[in-house]
Amino acid sequence: MLSKAERRFQADLLEWGEENRREYPWRESDRTLYEVFIAEFFLTQTPADNVAAVYPKFLERFPTLDEISKASEDELIEAIEPLGFQNMRAGALKQISSARDHLPTEPESLMELPRVGQYVANATLCFTGDDRLPVLDRNVERVYSRVFRDTWPETEADQLTFTQRLVPDEARAYNLALLDFGALVCQTEPLCERCFANEYCVYFQESA
DNA sequence: AACACGGGGTA
DNA sequence: TACCCAGTGTT
Numbered sequence: 001m002l003s004k005a006e007r008r009f010q011a012d013l014l015e016w017g018e019e020n021r022r023e024y025p026w027r028e029s030d031r032t033l034y035e036v037f038i039a040e041f042f043l044t045q046t047p048a049d050n051v052a053a054v055y056p057k058f059l060e061r062f063p064t065l066d067e068i069s070k071a072s073e074d075e076l077i078e079a080i081e082p083l084g085f086q087n088m089r090a091g092a093l094k095q096i097s098s099a100r101d102h103l104p105t106e107p108e109s110l111m112e113l114p115r116v117g118q119y120v121a122n123a124t125l126c127f128t129g130d131d132r133l134p135v136l137d138r139n140v141e142r143v144y145s146r147v148f149r150d151t152w153p154e155t156e157a158d159q160l161t162f163t164q165r166l167v168p169d170e171a172r173a174y175n176l177a178l179l180d181f182g183a184l185v186c187q188t189e190p191l192c193e194r195c196f197a198n199e200y201c202v203y204f205q206e207s208a
Numbered sequence: 209a210a211c212a213c214g215g216g217g218t219a
Numbered sequence: 220t221a222c223c224c225a226g227t228g229t230t
Contacts, residue, residue, distance in 0.1 A: 044226050044227080045226060046225095117227045117228085137225075138224085138226085
């Protein structure tokens with residue numbers, strides 16, 4: 001069961017997301033599993049605007065996993081170059097493309113792929129198929145550790161359970177809003193004056 | 209659970 | 220140049 005504050009946060013966040021969610025190429029509807037995966041794979045440790053600058057070109061040149069498997073690693077590195085981590089990412093993508101002709105649709109199977117961890121696996125499946133999976137990155141951790149400071153757990157495993165509980169049926173809309181809220185409002189230096197959660201956010205209550 | 213990694217961003 | 224950062228991998 002969710003607490004009153006948790007339920008309220010869910011509703012408030014979904015509402016916030018409807019008006020404030022950011023638009024990116026990889027968030028368009030009808031994106032395939034592969035297309036969303038490539039975006040999430042690139043988005044780790046990389047600003048979204050940088051990814052947006054190379055994403056369409058990359059998909060044009062590498063529309064499928066098969067195209068990656070047939071390309072030279074040098075060409076792949078060149079396409080990823082502006083994002084950074086090009087050697088790591090190109091190597092991992094080559095490995096993935098030579099091992100599989102299609103991406104798996106179970107989080108556990110995705111996580112067996114090189115450089116694909118919990119975040120990329122869950123984000124990919126949630127944003128593609130609306131799967132009710134927890135998406136937990138530093139933004140989300142920062143948001144929950146403030147709003148629910150008194151109940152937010154210590155260990156990563158418990159944090160994942162906590163995050164899972166709060167994902168509503170509208171999983172995609174919720175998790176996208178959560179990421180954007182962490183990036184735009186509940187930043188490292190939080191913009192509490194324009195936050196919807198002031199009445200129940202433990203961080204705000206305690207700092208007021 | 210703690211640390212290392214690779215490399216971009218920032219001071 | 221030094222330090223920080225954020226997922227993933229490793230122990």
